[in-house]
Amino acid sequence: MKPPNAARRSQRSHRAILEAAYELALDRGPAKVTIDAIAARAGVGKQTIYRWWPSKGALLLDVLIDAVGAVSEMPDTGDVVADLTTQMTAVTDLFRSDFARFYTGLIAEAQADDAVARGLAEQLADRAEGPRRQRLEKAQRDGQIRADVDIAAAVEALYAPLYYRMLLRTAPLSVDHVHAVIDATIKGLRPNPV
Amino acid sequence: MKPPNAARRSQRSHRAILEAAYELALDRGPAKVTIDAIAARAGVGKQTIYRWWPSKGALLLDVLIDAVGAVSEMPDTGDVVADLTTQMTAVTDLFRSDFARFYTGLIAEAQADDAVARGLAEQLADRAEGPRRQRLEKAQRDGQIRADVDIAAAVEALYAPLYYRMLLRTAPLSVDHVHAVIDATIKGLRPNPV
Amino acid sequence: MKPPNAARRSQRSHRAILEAAYELALDRGPAKVTIDAIAARAGVGKQTIYRWWPSKGALLLDVLIDAVGAVSEMPDTGDVVADLTTQMTAVTDLFRSDFARFYTGLIAEAQADDAVARGLAEQLADRAEGPRRQRLEKAQRDGQIRADVDIAAAVEALYAPLYYRMLLRTAPLSVDHVHAVIDATIKGLRPNPV
């Protein structure tokens, strides 16, 4: 009795809800989007939203997946440093766009809603971290990355600073910042052996 | 005429509010704390809260400052790697404690409230990043850290992964994680020369 | 779009609200009845009250209409003085009962709320003054009342003193008072001719 029959789901309503939620989230921030407003803009009954999503966060997560798709493809020119620079710059641009508001809002939602947190972590691991790790693992096999380095830690040392600045706003994101992080991480912090 | 006379502020109420907010935030999460509940638990009129804080986030920020105090002191044994290990392990422990729930909730609040975002960034820059940078700068002067490295980027490469895991929960925080991040960052990702 | 769809109104809630309001008004006086208390006692959301009534006074007016029904029937024994005595005594009894508190409270409300004033005046004109005038007009046709007397003024001369004492409390309402007013008004104040 709980799960409704997905086969009878109205595709028209489904799409209208995702689009309404996305538009509202962009223009007032996800925290200020209400289910009422989404339903009204989508021309949909509130029950239809509650029928298919357990919470506002879950809906926003679907909106994210729907809107973003496969954003994080890693280039592979053979030069891992160049590729990281390219891709981290792209991420920085994304994190400075209107989309950031949506993304940070969703992360905020995840702090109070475990289902959203799990979905978001999974999404992040699969779509974002996965390709990054694979690229670094390839570079490791190519001898461009030290063989005994922990790949997960390496990805985080490179990318976490971008999320950190987006979320905590201690300093602005910039291309210079990308270069500085790559320089520090690739070359390492200890003095160059002579 | 707008700002109330701070000299007449009731210290008793002020403390009771901070304590009530802290206790409530710990036991149900900051997002579910209501001004009504804080006022009731503190034995205070709601107006007294609204008189002195512009938003729930601003109050929680004060609670953070009040509750945490000087948490982030950097040790200085002369060995920067040992000191980073010590301190990052302490931060990891903090980020795995009940306090994390409070902290992430406040960061969530900051995503929808610019004043909180600013206050939090300032707090973070002054109390957390400051000592970390100073320790690395000293290590730089001591020759333990490469002279041309960007200190801000270095601090982020080391610490941002801790915030990243606390907030995004892609993987658990652990002592091993701390070691992996330090190894990757200190030694760097490129193959050891020689 | 503003007025809600009356067809979908919950009869259960409607009745519960009227009854809760009536009980609360009787036991603490209409001025001290709050919308919060009515909603709580009726087991109803406050919005449901605000959806259907524009003000507390409007609700109390509906309560009056609901509670009183057809109180003011005029008897007709053929003897207009006897009938007036009977009916004014009944009104006096009503104005000395607990109901008076409710009624005076509603009249008080009307002094600050024009909609209530209009509703109350209409109610009074239709349900109370109407039958009284009709009885006097019949008596006029029967030759028991002087043909050239202004019926509206006559009704007021007889009944206004009852409202006056209920509201201003310069002296108590009583059967003797009824007799005195009827005597003064029916026989008139000027000396008996002859």
Place this chain on the structure above:
Amino acid sequence: MKPPNAARRSQRSHRAILEAAYELALDRGPAKVTIDAIAARAGVGKQTIYRWWPSKGALLLDVLIDAVGAVSEMPDTGDVVADLTTQMTAVTDLFRSDFARFYTGLIAEAQADDAVARGLAEQLADRAEGPRRQRLEKAQRDGQIRADVDIAAAVEALYAPLYYRMLLRTAPLSVDHVHAVIDATIKGLRPNPV
């Protein structure tokens, strides 16, 4: 310890409060006057109001006494019907002026505040009904009013309709209304004996 020393009372504040209350009551209705607003407009601390008056109603009652003074003097030309016509017309004019709003508001206040009700009844009995009864008693002695009529009832039959229309607004006050009431009451309702 309770009653403050009246000798030290500030006349300046006393007057300012009465005036502020009167002005505010006229321009927004007594029900919407707040102690806060009176204090602010009078340039007076709220405590000063609470020190000298037990309730808003009590203050408004003093305002009434202060503002109205001896309004209800009865003329005495020797012709009681002419005198009643003159004076009831004056009362009607007063009840149609801005003052009516103030007066009805105070009567409304009295319905929920016994002290105000008592004060108002006393005021009414002394200042308004007293002179009216005395005039009718004189007329009785002069043979213009039937000897066995109840004077209190007679005064009410004449004047209560004016209060009734002011408070209940079933019909407008007017000179014609005054004439009709006087005609009905003086001549009486029963047919003229032939």
Place this chain on the structure above:
DNA sequence: GCTTAAACGAGACGGTACGTCCGGTCTTGTC
């Protein structure tokens, strides 16, 4: 004329109720 206790202005305080907003559920037709 000096002292001192009161009454005063200002306004912060603990509370209560306001009228609004929204979350999540339930109900009533329609398709």
Place this chain on the structure above:
DNA sequence: GACAAGACCGGACGTACCGTCTCGTTTAAGC
């Protein structure tokens, strides 16, 4: 049976006033 519409209960919001309670500051009485 999923849907659009929207009424419903509940509960938090931020505001307005209540009546009480400090705070200094006049101010007028009595020494």
